[in-house]
Amino acid sequence: MKIIVDTNIIFSGLLNSNGTIGDLLFNSDGVFEFYSCSYMRHEIDKHWAKLKRISKLSDSELDEARFKMFAKINFINEELIPQKTWLVSESLVANIDMDDVDFVALTKHLKGFLWTGDKELYNGLKKNSFKRIYNTTELVALRLAKS
Numbered sequence: 001m002k003i004i005v006d007t008n009i010i011f012s013g014l015l016n017s018n019g020t021i022g023d024l025l026f027n028s029d030g031v032f033e034f035y036s037c038s039y040m041r042h043e044i045d046k047h048w049a050k051l052k053r054i055s056k057l058s059d060s061e062l063d064e065a066r067f068k069m070f071a072k073i074n075f076i077n078e079e080l081i082p083q084k085t086w087l088v089s090e091s092l093v094a095n096i097d098m099d100d101v102d103f104v105a106l107t108k109h110l111k112g113f114l115w116t117g118d119k120e121l122y123n124g125l126k127k128n129s130f131k132r133i134y135n136t137t138e139l140v141a142l143r144l145a146k147s
Contacts, residue, residue: 001146002112003139005036005073006103007043009117014044015055017065020136021117024143025072031146032139034073035110037102041075078102081109096124107132115139 005025013021025034044051044066052062089105090098100121107114114133116122125133134142 001032001142002110003032003034003134004103004107004110004112004114005034005040006100006114006116006118006121007040009115009136010036010040010044010069010073011047011051012117013069014051014062014065017069020140022069024136024139025069028143031143035076035106035112036073037106038075038077039102041070076106076110078106081105085109092125092128092130093121096121096128104130 009021013019013025016022024032028034048062052059055062057065085105085108086101089101089108092104093101097118097120100116100118103114103116104125106112112132114125115136116133117136119135122133122135
């Protein structure tokens with residue numbers, strides 16, 4: 001099953017790689033295939049100082065955690081997504097947060113499911129009849145059911 005990971009999931013995972021998010025990323029082989037936008041790597045770099053401050057990890061510790069997490073994710077160049085998919089995705093997130101359009105577009109393009117910890121995005125997409133979305137609790141339950 002294709003799972004598209006948004007930035008807030010990786011952010012949370014880097015802050016606590018031994019938590020539920022880390023467990024899902026590192027221990028779901030054979031159940032989930034993780035994907036994300038190339039843009040997400042830039043987003044993590046943009047917030048690197050904040051991640052360092054909050055996590056209280058050294059550069060090398062945080063860099064190692066990022067390396068391990070990114071190794072579990074297949075990164076897809078957004079330029080591969082057709083224009084029609086972008087337009088539909090933009091209409092889905094227009095009243096929520098346009099910064100998330102990349103993840104919705106990739107989810108639609110790969111016919112996968114979006115994994116987010118962003119409650120506003122989750123609730124907004126559900127309200128807009130976008131059903132291909134999971135929060136962390138739902139993904140844990142899904143993995144258990146598929147095991």
